[in-house]
Amino acid sequence: MFTGIVTDVGEIAAAEGAQGTLKRLRIHSSYDPATIALGASIACGGPCLTVVAVGPREGGCWFDVDAAAETLDRTTVGDWKPGTRVNLERSLKIGDELGGHIVTGHVDGVATIVAKEGITGGDDPWGPTARFSIKAPHALAAFIAEKGSVCLDGTSLTVNSVNDDMFSVLIIPHTLSVTTWGDRQVGDKLNLEVDLMARYAARLADARRAE
Known part of the structure; x- marks a missing residue:
């Protein structure tokens, strides 16, 4: 975990x-x-x-x-x-700070960066932030919700917007500097793990419909 x-x-x-x-x-x-x-x-x-x-x-x-x-x-x-x-x-130890969200390390599929936009950082000493627009595999799009959590290349991120199978995330300067996100460009592939709660909620809904 x-x-x-x-x-x-x-x-x-x-x-x-x-x-x-x-x-x-x-x-x-x-x-x-x-x-x-x-x-x-x-x-x-x-x-x-x-x-x-x-x-x-x-x-x-x-x-x-x-x-x-x-x-x-x-x-x-x-x-x-x-x-x-x-x-x-x-891996998480009992008593560790839970700073992101629960991630299993079980990747659901591969997403693709389709756009990258730099945003002026002003007086921030870390520099500018960046907004990435990402295309999810169609079968996983329903698990991604605005203001929900998603894990991309092992990084816990908040979803800013969703439009069908497209969604966006905003990467702050600190994250750009201490992860591989500072290297990411349009066309790059990303390991995508959807939120665990969304996955089980969907499975429960499917089971209820089957009944």
Whole structure:
């Protein structure tokens, strides 16, 4: 379980395995290797992946994760290569501050950035904010609500507006500087996880209609 609050930006150091089957990724991070156990769950760019190896390096650690066929089919992980930067979040501990919203790391599909608009930051020392217009897969559009929560590339965000399968999010300067959002451009693909409550509410409604 996660919150969508990014705690580090890692970098893919190595990627091995055939496309569409099992892919092993080595990720460089600033995390302390002593705090990462084998079998730990880390949200990597959105998907929850299991640590299968870990070791120290200068400035932090490296850790390996395996992405299976389902993950490769439903996320952007299959496109990751050495040099790709990914948002990272350690799993939630009891007593941690819940700063975002409940995120499972189970990606529902891939969305696409269709527009990016810079907004003047005024005297803000972090610089300008940015508004992104994003196209969701048609089957997931109904789960996205104005002022609701959505997780994109592992980041908890508030939906500003919705129009059919299009929605927008506003990224503040701090988030642009400490996540991969500062690098995002039109045409980029994003791992999308819809709000957990919306998912179960829809499933309950379907069950009631079936009755």
